[in-house]
Amino acid sequence: MKKRVQAFFNPEQYHGWGKTKNYFEGWYFKVVNEAETKALAFIPGIAMDQQGNKQSFIQVLDGKRKTSVYHKFDVTDFVPTAGKFSVEILNNQFSAAQIDLQLPGIEGRLEFSGNIPWPTKIHSPGIMGPFAFVPFMECYHGIVSMDHHIAGELKINNELFDFTNGRGYMEKDWGRSFPAAYVWMQTNHFSEPGISLKTSVAKIPWLRKSFVGFIGGLWLNNKLYRFTTYNGSSLRKSAITEKKVELVIENSTYRIEILAHRDEGTALASPIGGLMDGRVEESMTAEVEVQLLNKKTKQIVFEDTGRNAGLEVAGKIEEIML
Numbered sequence: 001m002k003k004r005v006q007a008f009f010n011p012e013q014y015h016g017w018g019k020t021k022n023y024f025e026g027w028y029f030k031v032v033n034e035a036e037t038k039a040l041a042f043i044p045g046i047a048m049d050q051q052g053n054k055q056s057f058i059q060v061l062d063g064k065r066k067t068s069v070y071h072k073f074d075v076t077d078f079v080p081t082a083g084k085f086s087v088e089i090l091n092n093q094f095s096a097a098q099i100d101l102q103l104p105g106i107e108g109r110l111e112f113s114g115n116i117p118w119p120t121k122i123h124s125p126g127i128m129g130p131f132a133f134v135p136f137m138e139c140y141h142g143i144v145s146m147d148h149h150i151a152g153e154l155k156i157n158n159e160l161f162d163f164t165n166g167r168g169y170m171e172k173d174w175g176r177s178f179p180a181a182y183v184w185m186q187t188n189h190f191s192e193p194g195i196s197l198k199t200s201v202a203k204i205p206w207l208r209k210s211f212v213g214f215i216g217g218l219w220l221n222n223k224l225y226r227f228t229t230y231n232g233s234s235l236r237k238s239a240i241t242e243k244k245v246e247l248v249i250e251n252s253t254y255r256i257e258i259l260a261h262r263d264e265g266t267a268l269a270s271p272i273g274g275l276m277d278g279r280v281e282e283s284m285t286a287e288v289e290v291q292l293l294n295k296k297t298k299q300i301v302f303e304d305t306g307r308n309a310g311l312e313v314a315g316k317i318e319e320i321m322l
Contacts, residue, residue, distance in 0.1 A: 023175070105157050151164045194222075244261055
């Protein structure tokens, strides 16, 4: 019980204590080198189907080469630490401060500093806000770091790549399944360093019905501009085509307009009923135009285009279009 309570108020920590079936949990580590010639995502996690069959895994997405590899491990290889975010899968270690990799074709160590976590409060533990207290949600989400500095090297297929002075991003998901329809995007490569955008729109099951929920944040000038279902914001536009995604969200003071230009994606395994049997397409080479407007002063606070953007569009997207 103590482990579960402590993890509840620290979304980055492992939440699956006592879970035996119909459950998944995974972390997403995005790393881009300074030259922006390498963009990788490492996704460690654990999955349990409805019959109690279990496995742990590490997915590797190469955003520039548009390839992905799913490394499957025994569930006993998955070793989380209680009371802090630290997960080990065989000889691979993951935390908010570093990753150590010993995978076929990839090995090395990257260290992270200057992490920007999503603020956590007693009444609002992380990006889920008060929805974190709802016990029957299909999928929960957490932001480990909106943006951070990278130091270290990775040997990839016997070639050494320096990631020092690169930028990283970390988030996680846990629950039973990904939403039946959703859009997710993230970029922290704008004209100036230290700016990060994360936004998602999804169909959320709710008792016997459903609603279109959204969570988004823009980290700018050491301030987090939040646009979420639970903080009084409104989703004004959600338009999705084969080539672009348009979102407009506003609260009482600000309106954010987002235009994402889609690029070819790469297939990743995703959870359905705890088992990693689903498939989603993720691009790490999309571009995202962002404008933040102060509605009261009519001033444009921010306007720029993000590069190396992660972008996923999945499921029955007509159900989340407005």
